[in-house]
Amino acid sequence: MIPVKEILMPKSVDEVCRLIRDNNGLSKIIAGGTDIIPGFHIESPRFENIERLIDINNVDELKSVSIDNNIITIGSAITFSEIISSQILSEKLPLLVKASKTIGSTQIRNRATLGGNFINNAPCADSVAPLLVYDSEVKIKSFTAERIMKLQDFLVKPYGTRLKPDEIVSQIIVPVPAKSFRGDFYKLGRRRAVSISRISLAILLDVDNGLINQIKIASGAVTPIGTRFYDVELFAKGKNFTDESMKEISIKLGERILQVSGVRWSSEYKIPVVQQVCYQLLKKIERGENLI
């Protein structure tokens, strides 16, 4: 039985913030509903007692994409279909677009939103690894205040973020990476469509004169939450971009993931797979078959 007693459809962010100002835990923001409605259906404790839904699909400000001074601002209620058909995003943030294409099915992508993908911080949120390598930030609004923080700081623990009950993530802010970066995204699921990620990996790499100038690596699903690997990035920096260093980086990444995740029943097969995925992505970039 779905407990909802009221659905409101505000038209502006201010109105949304006013509605959640006195949030007593009985209200919840809904956009695509592709997580919330099945959640109700299976009587997930995450959605117990939700009496009032605040639908944000009619808030234009939360649906727009803009670019200014090489900073892209994406409304949190943009759907994955809208991301895929956005020219700006295809051109400037291809890893995010590629990840979006792997999510659910056409029907799901037509409803599910970017904000909704990471707002509950499920480990398998496919948009997170790309957003992390892009050094994304989130803009958070309440009725009285506004703050901006790095996505990786926002994501605290599985199903936990820094969002307060009276706040909404209104925008995702992404600096366009320098043109010298190459990169790609890979997702491994149990099947090709409508699949939940088992492993996802996003890499951005800047090689200068055969030397790794900078590398950015982030994972999803295989770690408890989407994670950037700064220490592996540091380890790689300045190395020659050779087959040997690619192997070293991949091995290091696997070790690090094992530390972060702890040994699980699946580690024995997942870690070698992640290492292989990392190595193959780097190889792809070396061969120039990468996405960007």
Place this chain on the structure above:
Amino acid sequence: MEIRFTLNNNKVTSAIEPNLRLIDLLRDKFNLTGTKEGCSIGECGACTVIMNGKAVNSCLVFAGQCEGAEIITIEGIEKDGKLHPLQENFLKSGAVQCGFCTPGMIMSAYALLMENPTPTEEEIKDAIAGNLCRCTGYKQIIDAVEKSAKEVVR
């Protein structure tokens, strides 16, 4: 709450409980039982309808979110008693066996052809990737969509 929306080209109004899903609205309030409920969690596509020009799972939309929307269901695609080419070709190609997946499958294909009248086989597969069929093995379904794409002059 009361909602107004367009259903198969007719303007309609309905008094609903806020916890009603779009699929319940269609089947229980409007008696449009062509739309099927399989999994209820967005995995099978049997409940697919078109909302504002896009295929959606009607089990994953609240009726209360449909204020002002344009909804098309399997019942809305025939014209003057004549089946839509997709319906014709599904029948002719043997793309219907038990038929449970068929309305959803056709609505996904219909949404595809609205946006892209000349899809490739890959694009067809992608468009119906969220629709499960336990009977036909998909080949006949893809054939039916391909045939229809050639016939639908828009």
